[in-house]
Amino acid sequence: MGLIAMIGYIKGIVSHVFPEFCFLDVNGVGYRIFVPESTRRTLNIGQPAILFTYLNVREDALLLYGFSRQDEYEMFMQLISITGIGPKVALTILSAVSADEFRLMVIQKNISLLTKLPGIGKKTAERIVLELKDKLAQTGASEDSPAQEVFAPAGDSSQEALQALIALGYSQAEILPVLRRLKDQGLTVEGMIKAVLKEFVRGK
Numbered sequence: 001m002g003l004i005a006m007i008g009y010i011k012g013i014v015s016h017v018f019p020e021f022c023f024l025d026v027n028g029v030g031y032r033i034f035v036p037e038s039t040r041r042t043l044n045i046g047q048p049a050i051l052f053t054y055l056n057v058r059e060d061a062l063l064l065y066g067f068s069r070q071d072e073y074e075m076f077m078q079l080i081s082i083t084g085i086g087p088k089v090a091l092t093i094l095s096a097v098s099a100d101e102f103r104l105m106v107i108q109k110n111i112s113l114l115t116k117l118p119g120i121g122k123k124t125a126e127r128i129v130l131e132l133k134d135k136l137a138q139t140g141a142s143e144d145s146p147a148q149e150v151f152a153p154a155g156d157s158s159q160e161a162l163q164a165l166i167a168l169g170y171s172q173a174e175i176l177p178v179l180r181r182l183k184d185q186g187l188t189v190e191g192m193i194k195a196v197l198k199e200f201v202r203g204k
Helices: 002-006 070-080 087-096 097-108 122-137 156-167 174-183 189-203
Strands: 009-017 020-028 031-035 049-055 061-065
Touching: 009 031, 031 087, 049 070, 061 070, 061 087, 061 174, 070 087, 070 097, 087 097, 087 174, 097 122, 156 174, 156 189, 174 189
Parallel strands: 031 061
Antiparallel strands: 009 020, 009 049, 020 031, 049 061
């Protein structure tokens, strides 16, 4: 636990950005830091960045996970406190939805939406609600907010593209982060589908 607590954040220059991680150069040392999609979008090669970090100590590796926002880091820590959710799954969840969106699902006990997230089955969703509902309710989210909008990207084109990609076998949790980045680019439905598929191929 000493190693985990020692590193609160890392400040450096972004040297590389990949789909799942980045390299942060700190005085000539490149730290490989796994990041969620929301953090990855804030990173620019050659620019300084500060990431709040968690060091996962395993028998075969020391893995750093980083977040540009404190609330994302705190939600990540809440997630990995749940039996059956490791750092990789927690990171995937926070790439699919924001910390606020996830908090709202839990507070509203929306098992249906939780099970649409990657790596979460019904039993895990129920465990999340049981263990985190009261904790997350204290952080300011409102139970009256429209949780059903979490998985609704703006625009008819996005909706059509979403349905088409689901028909191809992809999950909403995989598709939505990409569609959200594309929604302001004026793409047609066909253009969105092609762009999403291209990113999926590049990310493999």
